[in-house]
Amino acid sequence: MSAGLDIARIAGLVGEPARAEILLALMAGHALTATELAQTANITKQTASAHLSRMLKAELLRVESQGRHRYFRLAGKDIAQLLEHLLGVAERTRSPAIRIGPRDAGMRKARICYDHLAGDLGVLMFDGLIAQGLLRIRDEVVEVTRAGQHHFGERGLDIDAMQGQRRSVCRRCLDWSVRRHHLAGSLGAALLTEVLRSNWARHSRGSRLITFTIQGESLFRQRYRS
Amino acid sequence: MSAGLDIARIAGLVGEPARAEILLALMAGHALTATELAQTANITKQTASAHLSRMLKAELLRVESQGRHRYFRLAGKDIAQLLEHLLGVAERTRSPAIRIGPRDAGMRKARICYDHLAGDLGVLMFDGLIAQGLLRIRDEVVEVTRAGQHHFGERGLDIDAMQGQRRSVCRRCLDWSVRRHHLAGSLGAALLTEVLRSNWARHSRGSRLITFTIQGESLFRQRYRS
DNA sequence: GAAATGGTTCGGCTAGCATCGAACCATGAG
DNA sequence: CTCATGGTTCGATGCTAGCCGAACCATTTC
Numbered sequence: 001m002s003a004g005l006d007i008a009r010i011a012g013l014v015g016e017p018a019r020a021e022i023l024l025a026l027m028a029g030h031a032l033t034a035t036e037l038a039q040t041a042n043i044t045k046q047t048a049s050a051h052l053s054r055m056l057k058a059e060l061l062r063v064e065s066q067g068r069h070r071y072f073r074l075a076g077k078d079i080a081q082l083l084e085h086l087l088g089v090a091e092r093t094r095s096p097a098i099r100i101g102p103r104d105a106g107m108r109k110a111r112i113c114y115d116h117l118a119g120d121l122g123v124l125m126f127d128g129l130i131a132q133g134l135l136r137i138r139d140e141v142v143e144v145t146r147a148g149q150h151h152f153g154e155r156g157l158d159i160d161a162m163q164g165q166r167r168s169v170c171r172r173c174l175d176w177s178v179r180r181h182h183l184a185g186s187l188g189a190a191l192l193t194e195v196l197r198s199n200w201a202r203h204s205r206g207s208r209l210i211t212f213t214i215q216g217e218s219l220f221r222q223r224y225r226s
Numbered sequence: 227m228s229a230g231l232d233i234a235r236i237a238g239l240v241g242e243p244a245r246a247e248i249l250l251a252l253m254a255g256h257a258l259t260a261t262e263l264a265q266t267a268n269i270t271k272q273t274a275s276a277h278l279s280r281m282l283k284a285e286l287l288r289v290e291s292q293g294r295h296r297y298f299r300l301a302g303k304d305i306a307q308l309l310e311h312l313l314g315v316a317e318r319t320r321s322p323a324i325r326i327g328p329r330d331a332g333m334r335k336a337r338i339c340y341d342h343l344a345g346d347l348g349v350l351m352f353d354g355l356i357a358q359g360l361l362r363i364r365d366e367v368v369e370v371t372r373a374g375q376h377h378f379g380e381r382g383l384d385i386d387a388m389q390g391q392r393r394s395v396c397r398r399c400l401d402w403s404v405r406r407h408h409l410a411g412s413l414g415a416a417l418l419t420e421v422l423r424s425n426w427a428r429h430s431r432g433s434r435l436i437t438f439t440i441q442g443e444s445l446f447r448q449r450y451r452s
Numbered sequence: 453g454a455a456a457t458g459g460t461t462c463g464g465c466t467a468g469c470a471t472c473g474a475a476c477c478a479t480g481a482g
Numbered sequence: 483c484t485c486a487t488g489g490t491t492c493g494a495t496g497c498t499a500g501c502c503g504a505a506c507c508a509t510t511t512c
């Protein structure tokens with residue numbers, strides 16, 4: 001089979017407004033039910049069901065049954081990354097007349113990307129962590145330094161435990177709004193959780209927007225200053 | 227306008243077998259004419275023309291008129307990168323029964339990605355350049371070190387001249403077959419040209435495959451040894 | 453000039469697919 | 483057991499878009 005068909009198989013699946021909307025909604029990281037997804041995509045649940053089963057079959061999504069509910073999520077981080085990439089290209093090729101409204105400005109500043117922080121503040125955090133010597137890039141791979149291991153431990157984040165899991169601790173993820181990288185992986189997820197826990201920011205369900213409080217943002221910037 | 231429509235606009239364009247085939251053909255880096263593209267996609271030239279104009283309008287492609295010919299190429303490196311990404315996901319989600327034939331093995335080893343070298347040997351080269359201290363990664367950006375500047379200069383590659391151009395000298399590009407990065411940017415392109423010039427490898431037009439001679443591969447591995 | 457070749461435009465055909473209404477299965481609550 | 487609710491399956495419908503034949507425009511060649 002030719003590679004063209006392969007790539008068209010995937011892209012064609014994403015290239016349908018309703019399905020794209022569904023995928024985008026799942027980038028918020030929460031697992032959602034079929035009816036919830038139907039609502040956000042403005043279609044009936046039958047239609048949603050059809051779309052969902054197709055995407056399941058193609059392994060773009062994973063599902064988890066709980067009682068009479070079925071919770072859908074993205075199949076993996078590569079899918080989320082792919083969507084970010086598509087957003088990047090879409091952004092670049094969009095007619096300049098329609099450019100960025102106020103809501104997009106917020107998204108540029110801070111949003112959730114699957115399960116970690118993206119946008120300006122996400123990049124700022126990543127840069128800060130490296131500048132502070134807690135992370136290091138070596139041969140394309142992001143590593144936690146010894147200092148970092150110690151530091152995160154004091155903040156209650158057990159790097160060793162994370163390393164036990166199959167999922168990688170640190171990974172980079174390309175940011176469509178800034179064209180730079182931010183931190184993904186289980187550490188990235190943990191750091192976002194920490195931000196939300198300490199009420200520096202809120203994540204309104206159903207949106208990818210992360211809204212920092214004034215004080216929260218100030219503290220955040222201070223902590224991750226380069 | 228919602229982001230879902232945006233991303234569907236792009237993905238839908240790529241998600242059509244004929245168009246995907248066209249885009250893939252253009253990843254070989256050569257600019258191709260409409261009829262050539264029609265042939266590789268197995269469609270008539272009228273159909274190809276329609277596809278091409280749509281992709282032009284969406285800024286996925288650029289075109290250059292020369293006499294009665296029109297030469298098409300990808301609009302930018304981000305498009306090539308996106309296609310690589312899609313290949314990656316397609317690869318992962320493909321039914322294991324159909325996995326890799328002998329031709330794909332060659333593609334994994336060495337292929338062209340728009341205008342630079344990808345595949346195992348591409349990654350090897352990148353790693354080697356860093357290990358030898360000619361390149362460095364700093365804050366997500368790949369830089370040429372002073373030693374590198376000197377070294378490449380002796381090989382006839384003028385880094386200063388490259389820096390004059392708008393295009394970035396070094397960039398990383400995610401490799402679908404290996405899930406690591408290889409070198410892109412004008413330096414990446416120049417290094418590939420060097421390989422082809424010195425007859426270490428050949429690039430058969432119309433394919434993305436790069437075939438090294440036995441001797442060429444040996445010399446290549448030696449030069450870029452980590 | 454005429455002939456040849458690259459490319460586009462137009463019109464009509466067809467297939468595929470997204471969509472919804474309605475019926476149906478499964479789980480949980482009372 | 484009965485009812486409510488989440489989810490899927492089926493069938494019918496309508497629209498879109500890919501496709502090609504034919505005609506047409508543009509450029510080069512002889």
